[in-house]
Amino acid sequence: MKTIVRFAPSPTGYLHVGNIRLALINWLYSKKNNGQFILRFDDTDTSRSETRYVEAIKNDLLFLKIEWDKEAKQSDQIKKYNLVTQDLRDRGLIYPCYETPEELDFKRKRLRSQNKPPIYDRSALKLSESQKAELEKDGRRPHWRFKLKNSEISWTDLVRGEIKYNTSNQSDPVVMRADGTYLYLLPSVVDDINHCVSHVIRGEDHVTNSAVQLEMMEAIKPGSSVTFAHVPLLQGASGEALSKRIGSLSIMDLRESGFESLSICSLLARLGSSDSVEAYSNMEEMISDFDISNFSRATPKFNLQELSNLNSKVLQKITFSDIYPRLQIAGINKSDLDDKGNLFWEAIKSNINNFNDAVDWWNICFNPLSTPPLTDDLLIHAQASLPLEPWSDQTWAVWTDSLKKLSGLKGKKLFLPLRKALTGLDSGPELKNLLPLIGRESVLKRLSG
Secondary structure, X not given: OOOEEEEOOOOOXXXXXXXXXXXXXXXXXXXXXXXXXXXXXXXXXXXXXXXXXXXXXXXXXXXXXXXXXXXXXXXXXXXXXXXXXXXXXXXXXXXXXXXXXXXXXXXXXXXXXXXXOOOOOOHHHHOOHHHHHHHHHOOOOOEEEEOOOOOEEEEEEOOOEEXXXXXXXXXXXXXXXXXXXXXXXXXXXXXXXXXXXXXXXXXXXXXXXXXXXXXXXXXXOOOOOOEEEEEOOOEEOOOOEOOHHXXXXXXXXXXXXXXXXXXXXXXXXXXXXXXXXXXOOOHHXXXXXXXXXXXXOOOOEEOHHHHHHHXXXXXXXXXXXXXXXXXXXXXXXXXXXXXXXXXXXXXHHHHOOOHHHHHHHHHHHHOOOOOOOOOXXXXXXXXXXXXXXOOOOOHHHHHHHHHHHHHOOOOHHHHHHHHHHHHOOOOOOOHHHHHHHHOHHHHHHHHOO
């Protein structure tokens, strides 16, 4: 059987790192097994789904180099869902319920007060046709529930191992609202069947749904099934739940903050697994190393500082030819890049945390800069000992050796004032590499402030 997976976001907000982690795991699994990755938008909630979120989700995936083989929208499949729903109704597997939300809430509270699980009592099945007609005459419109078999369902989960769940432990799920719109469950099952999805890889919060979905799949198309993998949900650094509704660590924000797509994927591909996190050079390496059996049931946490550290390592592996077009997009002149870009990138890439830092360092090296001037005595000695051009990576040592003798200064007392005068900062890339980039004329101007 061909491996087919799906990532099924609802376009009701921006993707955060938890959503993307599941998308990445699905994509890696499909690529490792020469399979297919489907991007399916679960947009049946028309009141909250928005086109702008559809486009934002696509942009986030493309930024991360997660490309889909097929795209689908549930809103385009309503006729198919209606046909399946009618068939299940005809067979008595979906039944109408007339309780209001308030009445259902009262029932649940009463059961809890009796220390009983708040499971729906199926009282709607006892209604006669005349009683239903009377309720509808009074203006009530039914919601519809799928009738569970109340039997034990078992499957082998790729992460959690052997799982058994008895569907008598939960209420018959509502599949259609009173207004005729669908909830998550039935459209998802119908789509998985129609798209021949072989593996459903998702968060552990869906484990109980899986038993219901297996029952529903068998009811809709006997003999159909999927392989499940339920991975622990990602949490924030302090153990907080992530939510796209509150904008938790959105991919859009990480991208705008200058984080590399490879660093984000390198971290998310390993969080929650027994594999140590490493900075990948490309997605092909990541695919080759991926093994879903290495994921555990422990809850992983996303730490922004860990991502920042990893981002620095990823940047060190990026070649100038790869970074060249991005520096152009950032506004750096092509001719300047062709002339000095390679030397610049090699000089700074080991000392930056994200791409935005590279743009800042370009401005420091090549644009006018206001910096703290040297003291009068040090300034005189620095100007007098500054070598003539052409300069190389040896010029810094020649200059500072001479300056030590003239000024009598050494160590931090000499090098910190020089660094501040040349860059305006206390730290950064090695000055022996920056000095030839800044040039003698600019150095003289900055030394005097």
